[in-house]
Amino acid sequence: MSAIPLPMALVAEVTHRCPLRCPYCSNPLEMARAAQEVSTEDWSRVFAEAAALGVLHLHLSGGEPMLRTDLPDLIRAASTAGLYVNLITSGVTMDAAKLGILVDAGLDHVQLSFQHADAAEAERIGGMKGAQARKLDAARLIKAAGLPLTCNFVIHRQNLHDVPAMMALASDLGAQRVEIAHTQYYGWGLINRNALLPDATELMAATAAVEAGRVLYAGCMAIDYVTPDYHGDQPKSCMDGWARRFIVISPTGQALSCHAAETITSITFPNIRETSLADIWLRDPAFQRFRGTDWMPEPCQGCALKEQDWGGCRCQALALLGDAAATDPVCARSPHHHALQGLIAARPSVAPDFVYRQNAKPTSP
Amino acid sequence: MTIASDSIPAFPRGIKCRFDAARSVWVLLTPERAMMPDESAQAVLSAIDGTRTVSGIVADLAVRFQAPSEVILADVLELLTDLADRGIVIDRRAVP
Numbered sequence: 128m129s130a131i132p133l134p135m136a137l138v139a140e141v142t143h144r145c146p147l148r149c150p151y152c153s154n155p156l157e158m159a160r161a162a163q164e165v166s167t168e169d170w171s172r173v174f175a176e177a178a179a180l181g182v183l184h185l186h187l188s189g190g191e192p193m194l195r196t197d198l199p200d201l202i203r204a205a206s207t208a209g210l211y212v213n214l215i216t217s218g219v220t221m222d223a224a225k226l227g228i229l230v231d232a233g234l235d236h237v238q239l240s241f242q243h244a245d246a247a248e249a250e251r252i253g254g255m256k257g258a259q260a261r262k263l264d265a266a267r268l269i270k271a272a273g274l275p276l277t278c279n280f281v282i283h284r285q286n287l288h289d290v291p292a293m294m295a296l297a298s299d300l301g302a303q304r305v306e307i308a309h310t311q312y313y314g315w316g317l318i319n320r321n322a323l324l325p326d327a328t329e330l331m332a333a334t335a336a337v338e339a340g341r342v343l344y345a346g347c348m349a350i351d352y353v354t355p356d357y358h359g360d361q362p363k364s365c366m367d368g369w370a371r372r373f374i375v376i377s378p379t380g381q382a383l384s385c386h387a388a389e390t391i392t393s394i395t396f397p398n399i400r401e402t403s404l405a406d407i408w409l410r411d412p413a414f415q416r417f418r419g420t421d422w423m424p425e426p427c428q429g430c431a432l433k434e435q436d437w438g439g440c441r442c443q444a445l446a447l448l449g450d451a452a453a454t455d456p457v458c459a460r461s462p463h464h465h466a467l468q469g470l471i472a473a474r475p476s477v478a479p480d481f482v483y484r485q486n487a488k489p490t491s492p
Numbered sequence: 493m494t495i496a497s498d499s500i501p502a503f504p505r506g507i508k509c510r511f512d513a514a515r516s517v518w519v520l521l522t523p524e525r526a527m528m529p530d531e532s533a534q535a536v537l538s539a540i541d542g543t544r545t546v547s548g549i550v551a552d553l554a555v556r557f558q559a560p561s562e563v564i565l566a567d568v569l570e571l572l573t574d575l576a577d578r579g580i581v582i583d584r585r586a587v588p
């Protein structure tokens with residue numbers, strides 16, 4: 128095994144709580160309660176450990192991180208440790224006073240998420256009345272505070288025809304960058320897959336709109352495009368490879384290789400309440416499990432692209448094939464690639480109703 | 493934006509530059525990227541504190557690297573102008 132690379136970024140999911148109910152939320156179906164969340168002290172220690180280990184960027188995520196009343200303390204701890212602090216927020220609880228406190232604590236950048244450019248549609252998808260006006264206000268406050276702003280739009284079959292309006296809104300709000308990201312099919316997104324998955328024609332139109340936007344906004348706004356799961360012949364380089372650049376920590380302190388890693392129930396992930404981040408990154412078996420290329424089966428093992436996409440996504444291989452160690456079936460070289468084409472073709476022509484994210488999962492009898 | 497010898501270079505909000513002990517390099521952090529400048533760029537970036545002028549920084553570098561200050565000044569201006577064009581460095585003198 129070659130030397131273990133130093134981690135670049137830490138994603139701290141500081142809470143699962145959120146006023147919105149997006150049907151593609153990346154949070155797990157079974158969400159953590161406030162009482163189970165990692166304390167201010169433990170997060171602060173982990174941020175210092177992360178910086179010492181080589182982490183450069185901290186992404187404060189959730190849920191809605193602004194629901195943590197100690198968010199200013201968390202930001203101050205991270206900033207003092209030297210981390211670049213990015214807040215990923217829906218913006219619905221932001222006001223000028225709160226933002227001012229976060230900026231004073233050392234906040235460097237805000238990524239503001241939108242469900243749509245159109246208010247009524249945005250609120251239908253996000254499941255929260257009045258959300259859009261609050262988001263627009265938040266964007267103005269962020270700009271007024273002199274912070275760089277990234278707007279993020281998650282796209283799927285019910286909104287991807289409006290990509291041009293999304294880019295225009297981001298540009299009007301003065302965003303430096305807009306991220307147009309296709310839905311990923313884990314957790315709530317997997318439950319809602321038929322309501323979200325685009326077909327090839329819809330996908331091509333959205334991609335063309337992004338390309339046109341790149342020309343239109345060249346020099347004033349950068350456009351990031353996250354390509355969709357399932358489509359294509361080569362899988363995404365998920366997380367840039369298992370435990371190669373990213374550490375994700377859940378609200379309860381589970382240290383993960385990606386947001387969805389806990390779906391791989393055969394792996395026991397460590398907890399930052401019990402183990403130091405250095406021990407986790409350098410020695411924990413969960414982090415070693417799919418790191419590098421040694422674990423790869425054929426066709427990946429003999430493939431020239433294995434250090435380009437790292438064999439694709441382990442959670443996707445598990446969700447689609449029942450085997451987290453298989454070649455991602457998005458790959459045309461996978462013997463199961465055709466099954467995926469069938470899955471896209473079998474999508475119902477009319478999108479079914481959303482199953483909204485809900486905080487308390489109904490307990491089974 | 494042009495940077496001149498009496499400019500006071502600084503990092504704007506949203507840009508961070510610090511020494512990373514784990515890698516033993518100065519890193520330049522933007523919202524989406526971590527850049528690891530080469531050694532000569534590191535020497536310049538690490539001297540930026542939002543109060544020193546370009547000529548002050550150049551004078552120090554000239555002593556440290558025992559090179560003529562005209563040569564260093566030209567290199568520093570080229571580097572900082574490029575970074576200013578990309579919004580990574582601002583001129584404090586221009587923003588009171």
Ligand code: SF4
Pocket residue numbers: 145146147148149151152153154189190191217240484
């Ligand atoms: S995806 Fe929606 S519901 Fe989930 S955390 Fe983000 S804003 Fe909240």
Ligand code: SF4
Pocket residue numbers: 361362426427428430431432433434436437438439454455458459460461
């Ligand atoms: S065979 Fe494996 S390494 Fe090669 S392109 Fe497919 S998923 Fe990537």
